[in-house]
Amino acid sequence: MGLNIVEKILTRAGGGAPVAPGAIVVVEVDTAVLLDTSFMPHVWRDVLQLADPEKLVVVFDHKVPPPNRVSAQAHATGREFVKRFGIKRFHDLGREVGISHVLVTDRAYALPGSVLVCADSHTCAAGAFNCAARGVGVPEMVYAITTGKTWFRLGETIRYDLVGRLQPGVTTKDVFLHVAGVFGDHTNLNMEFGGSGLAHLSLNARRTIATQAAEVGAEFCLFEPDMVLLDYVGAHSSAPFEAQYPDADAVYSKRRTIDLSAMQPLVALPDAVVKNSVPVGEVAGEAIQQAFIGSCANGTLDDFAIAASIVRGRQVAPGVRLIVTPGSQQIYRDALQAGYVAMLVEAGALVTNSTCGACAGGHMGVVGPGETCITASTRNFKGRMGDPTARIFMASTATVAASALTGVITHPGRFMLEAAA
Amino acid sequence: MSGIISGRVWKFGDNINTDLMLPNSVNGGAATLDEQAREVFSANRPGWVDEMRPGDFIVGGRAYGIGSNRPAARSLRHLGIACLLAETINGLFFRNCVNFGLLALECPGVSEAFEEMHTAEVSLTDCTVRNRDTGAVLQAKAVPDNLLSLMQNGGIFPMLEKQGLIAPLFR
Numbered sequence: 001m002g003l004n005i006v007e008k009i010l011t012r013a014g015g016g017a018p019v020a021p022g023a024i025v026v027v028e029v030d031t032a033v034l035l036d037t038s039f040m041p042h043v044w045r046d047v048l049q050l051a052d053p054e055k056l057v058v059v060f061d062h063k064v065p066p067p068n069r070v071s072a073q074a075h076a077t078g079r080e081f082v083k084r085f086g087i088k089r090f091h092d093l094g095r096e097v098g099i100s101h102v103l104v105t106d107r108a109y110a111l112p113g114s115v116l117v118c119a120d121s122h123t124c125a126a127g128a129f130n131c132a133a134r135g136v137g138v139p140e141m142v143y144a145i146t147t148g149k150t151w152f153r154l155g156e157t158i159r160y161d162l163v164g165r166l167q168p169g170v171t172t173k174d175v176f177l178h179v180a181g182v183f184g185d186h187t188n189l190n191m192e193f194g195g196s197g198l199a200h201l202s203l204n205a206r207r208t209i210a211t212q213a214a215e216v217g218a219e220f221c222l223f224e225p226d227m228v229l230l231d232y233v234g235a236h237s238s239a240p241f242e243a244q245y246p247d248a249d250a251v252y253s254k255r256r257t258i259d260l261s262a263m264q265p266l267v268a269l270p271d272a273v274v275k276n277s278v279p280v281g282e283v284a285g286e287a288i289q290q291a292f293i294g295s296c297a298n299g300t301l302d303d304f305a306i307a308a309s310i311v312r313g314r315q316v317a318p319g320v321r322l323i324v325t326p327g328s329q330q331i332y333r334d335a336l337q338a339g340y341v342a343m344l345v346e347a348g349a350l351v352t353n354s355t356c357g358a359c360a361g362g363h364m365g366v367v368g369p370g371e372t373c374i375t376a377s378t379r380n381f382k383g384r385m386g387d388p389t390a391r392i393f394m395a396s397t398a399t400v401a402a403s404a405l406t407g408v409i410t411h412p413g414r415f416m417l418e419a420a421a
Numbered sequence: 422m423s424g425i426i427s428g429r430v431w432k433f434g435d436n437i438n439t440d441l442m443l444p445n446s447v448n449g450g451a452a453t454l455d456e457q458a459r460e461v462f463s464a465n466r467p468g469w470v471d472e473m474r475p476g477d478f479i480v481g482g483r484a485y486g487i488g489s490n491r492p493a494a495r496s497l498r499h500l501g502i503a504c505l506l507a508e509t510i511n512g513l514f515f516r517n518c519v520n521f522g523l524l525a526l527e528c529p530g531v532s533e534a535f536e537e538m539h540t541a542e543v544s545l546t547d548c549t550v551r552n553r554d555t556g557a558v559l560q561a562k563a564v565p566d567n568l569l570s571l572m573q574n575g576g577i578f579p580m581l582e583k584q585g586l587i588a589p590l591f592r
Contacts, residue, residue, distance in 0.1 A: 024565055024568075037449060040449060042452075042454075042492070043492055045578055045581070045587040045588070045590070046587060046588035047586070047587055047588075048585060048586055048587060048588055049585075049586060062449070063449070068450065068451075069451075070449070070450050070451050071449075119490045120489070120490055121488065121489045121490050121513055134512075134513070135490050135513050136490070136513065136516055137490040137492070137513060137516055137517045137520060138490065138492070139517070139520035139521065139576060139577045139578060140516055140520055140577070142577070142578070142581060142586075142587060143520075143577055143581060146581060146586035146587065147586070153512065155512075185436065185483060185484040185487065185509075187483065187484045187487070187509040187510070187511055187512070188509060188512065214513075215487075217484050217487045217511045217512065219512050272436055272438075274436055274484065274487070360445075361445040362445070362449060379488070379489075381438050381440040381441070381488060382440065382441065382464050382465070383440055383441075383444050383445055383446070383464050384440055384445070386445070388444065388463075388464040
């Protein structure tokens with residue numbers, strides 16, 4: 001009987017004995033990523049020894065630069081930890097800082113076929129790189145870095161075959177909102193993406209879907225490797241790796257085909273992602289006060305390109321703040337070079353340094369009581385981005401940029417056509 | 422693992438997310454465990470923390486604990502919730518239940534089988550769940566002994582302390 005991607009990776013990482021859905025698998029961790037928030041005094045514990053410092057990556061991303069004393073303390077604790085154990089892959093505040101899930105993929109720390117853990121829920125982003133990656137929480141990270149191991153409960157897998165090609169103005173954010181809206185939560189299940197449509201999606205576009213798998217509660221979200229991925233990883237890493245493909249007779253609990261050409265811009269209504277998506281038209285005209293583009297899901301150069309093409313030569317509507325946060329300082333530099341940052345800032349956008357920032361409601365775009373925000377980020381829970389009475393609609397970068405210009409939730413179609421003309 | 426525990430039931434629906442249990446206002450800052458626990462369900466069920474008492478159970482629907490890795494399970498433990506029973510439990514939240522020491526079991530049918538203030542009885546020997554008010558008996562999904570043991574004995578940090586992998590807490 002054939003194996004799917006996650007079964008193959010966990011079988012290897014678990015020592016080779018065959019694993020089947022329902023089993024608990026103890027695995028060797030290939031890469032462990034600690035964040036500034038991992039070192040927060042209310043969760044961190046003083047580690048006395050590490051299984052292997054070479055397997056660690058430390059990234060400061062959630063509170064950058066620190067907005068309060070507790071965060072500053074966490075950064076100090078993290079720096080001391082890095083120094084004490086001689087961690088080489090350390091992304092401190094400065095030129096190479098960024099959001100961890102963006103960095104571990106852009107830098108190819110997340111190798112195809114490997115196992116990566118980090119405390120944060122959106123760690124599944126690296127699934128776009130064929131890496132079995134997931135969030136495990138801070139206590140499990142302490143366990144993983146001190147013992148070198150962790151455990152996973154292997155679930156059944158749903159296979160998504162992508163076919164066709166997205167229409168202009170439609171993005172993989174909309175594809176994700178379609179999946180979340182129609183199929184709901186994937187608790188205890190893995191998602192596997194492949195199919196002929198993959199060839200038309202950039203690695204960034206794939207990662208948006210993988211990142212958001214956390215929002216449907218998937219255990220793992222793995223993408224099939226292809227030459228686009230293998231060439232990228234080969235160019236950015238000298239480490240050996242073995243990408244994993246599903247067997248032809250791999251077993252899935254369900255198989256679903258997504259026709260990319262049939263996708264349309266969607267919006268998740270406030271307070272939940274699961275089964276909460278509607279076409280943009282259904283909420284068009286809703287007045288907004290904040291529009292946010294950023295996070296591990298939508299802070300890529302692709303997002304900057306889309307946002308800049310829409311706002312270029314126009315102005316953000318009065319009474320609206322458009323906040324744009326790059327996924328890394330490297331993306332910031334690339335967006336500067338391409339002219340995107342100038343276009344955004346000329347239009348009235350506030351472009352921040354790279355951080356989780358407004359997405360996590362911690363700083364740089366916290367929403368106030370009764371406000372309405374449309375966001376291209378990861379999550380729209382009640383209170384997620386600030387006051388619990390605020391309403392958070394979640395949509396693609398294109399829809400958010402279009403809405404920022406009009407001051408009301410707006411279908412991006414017209415602006416995308418004009419940008420293309 | 423043996424033992425029977427029981428408690429009165431508070432019911433919550435589907436997709437109860439981590440931010441409802443541990444809101445941003447008290448997460449990631451200087452808030453104490455007491456202060457964090459005061460805010461559990463403050464956005465969706467204000468006043469609940471004053472009504473509940475230690476030893477109570479929570480019965481949830483699908484995807485209980487969907488969301489972030491924040492230590493929301495610890496807030497429930499701190500309030501004294503004796504057991505969480507839900508149709509399905511988010512994988513990351515479940516891991517935090519194990520690691521912070523909150524007894525949590527997936528039990529298909531549980532949200533139909535209980536009304537609020539019913540008394541639930543859980544046998545940890547065979548993971549059966551009984552409604553003392555109606556007599557209904559359900560089968561929760563088994564949890565491996567080592568994980569059940571962590572859930573019942575304060576989570577993973579005491580174990581790592583004993584193994585000399587982390588320093589003891591001086592607070």
